[in-house]
Amino acid sequence: MLAAFTTLQNAEKVKRFLQKKEVLHHEYLPLKEMQTIYFPITKRITMPNAKVVTTKFSFPIKKKPQTIDQLLKSKLTATQLKLIPRSQEIIGKIMILEVPDQLKKKEKLIAETYLKLNNSIETVVRKDKIHSGVYRTRTVKILAGKRTKETTHYENGITLQLHLEKTYYSARTANERLRIAKQVKPQEDVLVMFSGAAPYVLVIAQNARPKKIYGIEINPMAHSYAGKNIIMNGFSSIVKLFEGDVRKIIPIIKKKFDRIVMPLPKIAEEFFNVALSKIKPGGIIHLYAFLHENEVALYKKKIRDIAKQSKKSIQIQRYVKCGQFSPGTFRMCFDIKLKK
Ligand SMILES: C[S@@+](CC[C@H](N)C(=O)[O-])C[C@H]1O[C@@H](n2cnc3c(N)ncnc32)[C@H](O)[C@@H]1O
Numbered sequence: 267m268l269a270a271f272t273t274l275q276n277a278e279k280v281k282r283f284l285q286k287k288e289v290l291h292h293e294y295l296p297l298k299e300m301q302t303i304y305f306p307i308t309k310r311i312t313m314p315n316a317k318v319v320t321t322k323f324s325f326p327i328k329k330k331p332q333t334i335d336q337l338l339k340s341k342l343t344a345t346q347l348k349l350i351p352r353s354q355e356i357i358g359k360i361m362i363l364e365v366p367d368q369l370k371k372k373e374k375l376i377a378e379t380y381l382k383l384n385n386s387i388e389t390v391v392r393k394d395k396i397h398s399g400v401y402r403t404r405t406v407k408i409l410a411g412k413r414t415k416e417t418t419h420y421e422n423g424i425t426l427q428l429h430l431e432k433t434y435y436s437a438r439t440a441n442e443r444l445r446i447a448k449q450v451k452p453q454e455d456v457l458v459m460f461s462g463a464a465p466y467v468l469v470i471a472q473n474a475r476p477k478k479i480y481g482i483e484i485n486p487m488a489h490s491y492a493g494k495n496i497i498m499n500g501f502s503s504i505v506k507l508f509e510g511d512v513r514k515i516i517p518i519i520k521k522k523f524d525r526i527v528m529p530l531p532k533i534a535e536e537f538f539n540v541a542l543s544k545i546k547p548g549g550i551i552h553l554y555a556f557l558h559e560n561e562v563a564l565y566k567k568k569i570r571d572i573a574k575q576s577k578k579s580i581q582i583q584r585y586v587k588c589g590q591f592s593p594g595t596f597r598m599c600f601d602i603k604l605k606k
């Protein structure tokens with residue numbers, strides 16, 4: 267086999283030269299021998315600092331990063347391969363597969379293959395029943411690996427302990443949480459309605475300098491995970507969590523807030539009047555909704571009407587799309603200011 271032979275001292279220089287000339291063999295690894303090194307090359311070339319030789323030995327083969335297609339090509343047809351969704355949600359050490367009906371019989375095989383492919387994953391589950399009910403929980407079915415639905419997830423500098431069925435959580439909204447945290451000014455009092463296992467509360471605590479953050483959550487299991495997560499991340503001194511219905515908890519809380527986050531996209535606007543009663547003049551409410559682009563104008567009117575009924579004057583500063591639900595329909599966040 268053809269190789270460029272040089273000393274270890276000149277190895278870097280020679281390697282760069284070979285790369286530049288595009289003659290370095292990509293399928294094999296270089297071989298060291300005492301103070302010398304052989305670089306496998308694809309064609310004869312003259313070069314400074316190295317001699318081209320023909321070796322009698324063969325070079326170690328480079329391990330290529332494998333893909334799901336490579337691992338499954340002998341077990342699935344080309345049509346079946348195309349049906350495997352490429353972007354999977356990963357929460358902690360659990361991958362959540364969305365298996366199309368046509369591949370149901372192959373779901374275990376696909377799950378086991380993903381497990382082999384990705385060292386950081388210990389369990390592969392499939393989406394079963396979608397998020398529903400007041401607690402917005404879902405069900406998943408374990409397909410391969412460790413039989414657990416609980417995991418530890420990292421996002422935006424925080425650690426969250428979660429259970430895929432007992433609490434709502436979406437890794438896909440991590441960027442949106444950081445967008446909110448970046449708006450929080452030092453010493454703000456923040457309220458997160460519908461706080462779940464506390465991802466918003468913690469991302470704000472970690473990435474901003476609020477005075478206090480309150481969270482309200484109706485699901486006892488989510489509230490319990492939130493409590494553990496606050497302790498685990500060391501924010502007990504600035505966070506206060508309440509278990510119960512926002513409508514019942516709000517009257518117990520005596521103070522008003524600089525910022526209120528409302529991450530309950532399906533029906534958050536039903537609680538908008540409650541938020542208006544607790545926001546300081548000049549404060550910001552982040553109201554989430556699932557909307558088609560065509561529905562934005564009507565939704566803005568609905569919000570303004572609620573404010574009018576509550577005798578509050580608001581300014582809708584902006585809305586951002588922070589996730590796609592279906593073609594044309596997005597998870598949107600409306601940033602709304604209570605006028606002074
Ligand atoms: C879409 S999840 C968001 C959870 C969390 N903020 C997150 O981003 O992961 C909405 C949460 O609101 C809670 N919830 C629903 N209705 C509520 C109410 N009336 N009062 C308090 N929490 C409520 C649900 O239990 C659920 O955990």
